[in-house]
Amino acid sequence: MHFITGGAFNGKSGWVKGFYQLDDTPHKWISAYHGEVAGDLDQNLIVYEGIELMIREWSHALEFEEIRDKWQEMLAKWQEWEKTAVNRKIILIGSDITKGIVPMEAADRKWRDASGWAFQDAAAAADRVDLIWYGISQNIK
């Protein structure tokens, strides 16, 4: 599992496409920005971008504990799936939304907190973590 984070519009997706040569590699690209949700694991390489938006959806209906349990369960499921064949990989991309002023709306504060936790869990579950700053990667795990 590979987790990629960094600020919005910092070139994270572009970096992933280049790093994994996705133009020439079969893969499935799931984008929460286009309203897509994590579905079947029917490719060996699966990219899931916009994790923070998925967390926002969840945070409307679920409590912190539930969000975290659900996310950790998902991560564990993906880790199991990766183990079933050598070339299987999940790539998670999440925009960092945690460095601004405390949001005015309670719902936004909840979303931001839940995203922070989710990113920590994703980083813990991943074998590799990269931080992207305007297209430049910093390998932090």
Add this chain to the structure above:
Amino acid sequence: MAEGSLIFISGGVRSGKSSYAERAAAGLAIKTEGKLHYVAAGKAYDPEMEARIQRHQDDREKSGLNWTTWEKPSALEEISENFNNQDIILFDCLTTLLNNELFRAEDVWRNREFQENLSSDILRAITEIRNKCRALIVVSNEVLNEPIGKNELVITYSKILGMLHTNIVDMADEAYLVEAGIPIQMKGEPE
């Protein structure tokens, strides 16, 4: 230092990015016996802004070096012809320029073509100035690490700024992220 160098420096508010950029420019000017230019995108709309601009000017004067100041709140491309290969240019800052350009006329920012022209004009201006001078230092802000929300103007602004930063870093010889006054080199050969 090769001719036509481009250096990108970014950081949060009060991170010390401008002072670091000034030190870097001064260092280059001394090393290459170059001339220092300060290109300001900021315009004084209120006393707070005036004071801020004044403080920056005083700082530059105190440095004992000779800075030529240009005020260019928009249409950056217009000044490129003033420079030559002895010049070290500090441009401060990209976020302010983008602000000024996006708010030039009421609703024009909604136009997709306007947005595209705006970013390509800015990138072209940077390339032109860079090609004329010894070194161009572009200063900008870290503003893309918080929820962007649903405001279309904010989304447009963020998207263009992120795209500009990514392109400039790609073109740059060196790029720095300044945290609490400490420059972290993200691109280029370490000194």
